[in-house]
Amino acid sequence: MSEDKLTILLVDDDVDFIEVNKVFLEQEGYEVLTAHNSKQCMDVLKEQKPDGMIIDVMMDYKSEGFDLARDLRHSEEYKDIPLIMLTSVNSQFPYDFEPHGTWLPVDIFLEKPIEGDKLAEQVNKQLKSES
Numbered sequence: 001m002s003e004d005k006l007t008i009l010l011v012d013d014d015v016d017f018i019e020v021n022k023v024f025l026e027q028e029g030y031e032v033l034t035a036h037n038s039k040q041c042m043d044v045l046k047e048q049k050p051d052g053m054i055i056d057v058m059m060d061y062k063s064e065g066f067d068l069a070r071d072l073r074h075s076e077e078y079k080d081i082p083l084i085m086l087t088s089v090n091s092q093f094p095y096d097f098e099p100h101g102t103w104l105p106v107d108i109f110l111e112k113p114i115e116g117d118k119l120a121e122q123v124n125k126q127l128k129s130e131s
Contacts, residue, residue: 024116
């Protein structure tokens, strides 16, 4: 990893989504790690701690991303990583999802679909204000 690059971990079961958004984020100067579910995410985290994460909700099961976010926030090692939840869960379960300290402990909640430049803008806002 280059010392001057911030690292993002994309966690999503949609391979096409990961590939497209990886390109946008790399163009913004980020190093991008990927995982397709929470187990793979935890495997990646054992190897490298990212500066931020983008997490889908519905992966191997419908609430996997919610569970992953809560697990990360309860972990001493990972609780301070900025979390962006990016999902289309509202299209299947309409509800006004907002970050919530207990049941949805993320920094920002974004809806799919999202244009790559808009995603990069939100990532920049979350991560570059932290560094």
